[in-house]
Amino acid sequence: MLKIPTVSPEITVVIPCRNEELNVEKIAAAVIGQMETVCADFDVLFIENESSDGTIEAIRRACARDPRVKAIINTRNFGQLRSPTHGIFQAKGRAIIGMCADFQDPPELLPEMVRRWRAGTDIVLGVREFEKSSPLHAAMRDMSYSLQRRFGDYPIIPHATGFGLYSRRVVDSIRELNEPEPFFRGLLVETGYKIETIEFHRPPRAAGESNNGFFALLDFALHGLASSSKGLLRAPLYVTFFIGMACVFTLLGALYSMIVGANPRMWLFATLVEGQFGLLFLFLGLLGVHVRLISDRTRGTPLVLERERINFAPED
Template identity: 25%
Template sequence: MNTQKLTIVIPAYNEEEILVNSVHRLIDIEDQIAAKEAQGLQGIRADILIVDDGSKDRTWELVEQLHQENSRVKGLRFSRNFGHQPALIAGLNEAVKTADMLVTIDADLQDDPDKIPEMVELYAGGDDIVYGVRNNRDSDSWFKRTTAQGYYRTLHMLGVELVPNHADFRLMSKRAVQTLLDYPERNMFIRGIIPKLGFKTGRVEYKRTPRMAGESKYPLKKMIAFAWDGITSLTIAPVRLILILGTIACLLAMGMVAYAVILKILGLTVHGWSSLMVSMWFMGGVQLISLGVIGEYIGKLTTEVKDRPRYTIQTILE
């Protein structure tokens, strides 16, 4: 196999406390890969691309400093905060121009970067996509562990292909990335799209570690929004569920009409305020929820039709 280039893409948002140490550690790992030369790979070249997602701290200043110290460190800066998924897409779009294999990993390195050499070996063996998969969730709180497992089960029931316990730590070949970038949608849920690409896949298992510094960029509110985006981006099952609920409600209404007629014939009609109000509030709630779900899909369609850019790049350090 000819000389291959590896690029590690790191989305970063307000990571000044940890970025320098993370980059130095990744450079060491790249050097180990180049020295080892995975089976079938000779003369591996490697670099790092950091995507600054509109950070408000010294993150970009540190990226520029790292770039001056080592030309293997590249940088891409957004004009404002666009989000984690657009940052990944932008990094892949830029790195795929020169890279043969690309690894994405978060700046906090909670996903084990020491597994990257194993990913490269699987790539050399013919895998176009190598997933980093957590082998346990012992480091998570009970709430986070339970909700995560429930989320994966829900998506599976809705017919969504998803790799359980896999985030955005993965290796992809050049052709796999190019195929992913052919998907033009603005509301892209990358974790759900990649399994649809159809390329040969492998996996490495690892244990997630706590952050060495800084705060998580995914509080509960963002996690819920991210989960909902995943559902609405990959399946129309919620809309179908509304149809089912509406059908059931109509059948129940027909049953209640028959019940009321029978009571009227038998002279057992009882005038009740409570049952009427409960029914009105229940049906009103169902209708509002239904309109909200449908509105969510309409909103996403509006965004796609407008065809606005996913992100705006302010600066590139090459």
């Protein structure tokens, strides 16, 4: 007979999901299978972020099959920063593992993460080995890391997506920061607690399609630099990106003019004007982001609003 989860299990595995109908039950079974090899007292918490497929029904089946599987159903899509962080904050484990539902974070690494935590490490992060991607995505990723290293208050760990284990005191420290749009993997570094990494090769998705398109990744990169932004106040940062692309185009035009013996003066003048506007919009965007942060902290906005909880004790 399965042991009913205690109020405070040793480990809670938090799995955010949106449109993961084909993966939910499989990832639950895989995680349970791995955790049972190292831990007798654990639970699994799904946090569902307004799926348009049968993800909620799949979660209900997983919860009905095993009382160690719990779920939080959000009222709407609260984004890829707020919803996963809320799930981590609601976890009861003395250590919390965060991972994706699509098998790109290998469940096979969970036992090693638990062993390192028991040995005294507060944060154990999975770090992807080099993966082949489109030139545009690779350039965007490298630019994001470069900007963060140069201008961020603290460095993030390259190729760490947040997949990992965090001790209870790390999670409590991040909660006290009261970030309205928490860039969690950056906040892990900001806490200053000891971090160990485990390299892994990221496998392809088991099923379904990724929710992270080009603009989702661009948005995530901007959050890493500016901490958070929202609505129209984010628009100047997007304008900066497109002005930067225009600068590259006009510079190429100037180079072509010099190669064919034409006068590149107008091309260079256009590049100068575009660069000035790009810097203007960049600083306007960052200013707007900080204004929004002040507003959100004053409002005390919750990370998410919940519609339903499944398999939680009444006192939870």
